[in-house]
Amino acid sequence: MSKAGIILAAGQGTRMMSALPKVLHKIAGLPLLGHVVAAMRGAGVERIVVVTSPSGDAVRAYAAGLKCESVVQDRQLGTGHAAGSAQSALAGFDGTLVIANGDMPLVTPEVIGECMKAQARTGLAMLAFQASDPAQYGRVLLTPDGFLNRIVEYKDASAPERAITLCNGGCYAADALKFFRWTAALKNDNAQKEYYLTDVPSMARAEGVKCAVALADEVSVLGVNSRAELAEAEGKFQARMRARLLAEGVGMSAPETVFFAHDTIAGPDVEIEPFVVFGPGVVLGPGARIRSHSHLEGAPNLPVEVSPGAIVGPFARLRPGARIGAGAHIGNFVEVKNAVIDAGAKANHLSYLGDAHVGAGANIGAGTITCNYDGFTKALTEIGAGAFIGSNTALVAPVTVGAGAITAAGSVITKDVAPEALAIARGAQTEKPGWAKAFRERKQKEKK
Numbered sequence: 001m002s003k004a005g006i007i008l009a010a011g012q013g014t015r016m017m018s019a020l021p022k023v024l025h026k027i028a029g030l031p032l033l034g035h036v037v038a039a040m041r042g043a044g045v046e047r048i049v050v051v052t053s054p055s056g057d058a059v060r061a062y063a064a065g066l067k068c069e070s071v072v073q074d075r076q077l078g079t080g081h082a083a084g085s086a087q088s089a090l091a092g093f094d095g096t097l098v099i100a101n102g103d104m105p106l107v108t109p110e111v112i113g114e115c116m117k118a119q120a121r122t123g124l125a126m127l128a129f130q131a132s133d134p135a136q137y138g139r140v141l142l143t144p145d146g147f148l149n150r151i152v153e154y155k156d157a158s159a160p161e162r163a164i165t166l167c168n169g170g171c172y173a174a175d176a177l178k179f180f181r182w183t184a185a186l187k188n189d190n191a192q193k194e195y196y197l198t199d200v201p202s203m204a205r206a207e208g209v210k211c212a213v214a215l216a217d218e219v220s221v222l223g224v225n226s227r228a229e230l231a232e233a234e235g236k237f238q239a240r241m242r243a244r245l246l247a248e249g250v251g252m253s254a255p256e257t258v259f260f261a262h263d264t265i266a267g268p269d270v271e272i273e274p275f276v277v278f279g280p281g282v283v284l285g286p287g288a289r290i291r292s293h294s295h296l297e298g299a300p301n302l303p304v305e306v307s308p309g310a311i312v313g314p315f316a317r318l319r320p321g322a323r324i325g326a327g328a329h330i331g332n333f334v335e336v337k338n339a340v341i342d343a344g345a346k347a348n349h350l351s352y353l354g355d356a357h358v359g360a361g362a363n364i365g366a367g368t369i370t371c372n373y374d375g376f377t378k379a380l381t382e383i384g385a386g387a388f389i390g391s392n393t394a395l396v397a398p399v400t401v402g403a404g405a406i407t408a409a410g411s412v413i414t415k416d417v418a419p420e421a422l423a424i425a426r427g428a429q430t431e432k433p434g435w436a437k438a439f440r441e442r443k444q445k446e447k448k
Helices: 032-042 057-065 079-088 109-122 176-184 197-206 227-247 435-447
Strands: 003-008 047-052 069-072 096-101 124-130 139-142 148-152 166-175 212-215 282-284 304-306 329-337 346-354 356-358 369-371 381-383 394-396 399-401
Touching: 003 032, 003 079, 032 047, 032 057, 032 096, 032 109, 047 057, 047 079, 057 069, 069 079, 079 176, 079 197, 096 109, 096 176, 109 124, 109 166, 109 212, 124 197, 148 197, 166 176, 166 197, 176 197, 346 356, 394 399
Parallel strands: 003 047, 003 096, 047 069, 124 212, 282 304, 329 346, 346 369, 356 381, 369 394, 381 399
Antiparallel strands: 096 166, 124 166, 139 148, 139 166
């Protein structure tokens, strides 16, 4: 059966104290909404409709970039009204519908899949979780046979009901045609005068449809409503990611100091030293070593790739498009951007390599920079295999240094260098005997 999803993203997020819509704040380099979309897609949901506020242009633009549809909830009339607003985009859809909040960045495809499995039993299901601290969560009351009896909001719960630790996980799965019929019939006879999604199971029960309950772990249904909760969710994401990579054979001596992006890929026997930060779009080949205090970050269509056996850092920065070959060395205070460093090449300290191709086995001396940008265009520097770039060389692109060539330290290379040649491009040194002594004596007399 076909599957569609509704993501509720029309909330104002006022507790975030930010001009940025709440669902566009990031966890591990990906907006909250992006995490929920990825989880739904991972669970096999083909169509996704994002419910936004009238002012949610940025959210709609982001959703479109993820190939999701959007609808506008014209007035803030509650979660049931928000979910029902998606009917216009899903008119005629006759399949399984999954509804989730857009601020659940730790939800997984497996959790959403469990909700859909439970839905297949009765036609309606919801997620619930055992809360370590139930606090203000809505309590989930079960029937003797394990189906949902009702959901009681904390403010309406009695003392015995508040003692219940099974809480509403904020995710539902339903038959689409029935779900929209139920949301259309919701009443707002409550203190807030809103239409609640939590009332849908009662309407279903009136038609003889039981609501199954799927259990999720507490972390997976964590919501984000404030900066503090955003930081908490980041911490839990990182803990989950570190545990997974350690289990897959990645070495970390101080994992609590390493921060990953949502899409970091690391092969077995990768070694990551303390205080390393990964932005999105980084792939580490087996046996690569990332040394302390390094920062690696790719971009769409410009990933960072570190090949097997390569060493990066300490204190290195790899920017979008950096591709480090097998066994290559990128050392301390070296920055690489949109450059290919072939196998065995070395840039061990204090260099900038941007828009460049460094051949296999080449050596880049300290203080070398590729002058790749003239304020208007970016040009390529080609360094051949086995070339030796002397310390403090400036390579003014576009320029090619041939295979096996050498540039003298302190040179400014503006013309191509032939293979196996020595290029010297610096002013001739002159010397004036005794000048320094005479200079000091003159200055001392001037002080008197």
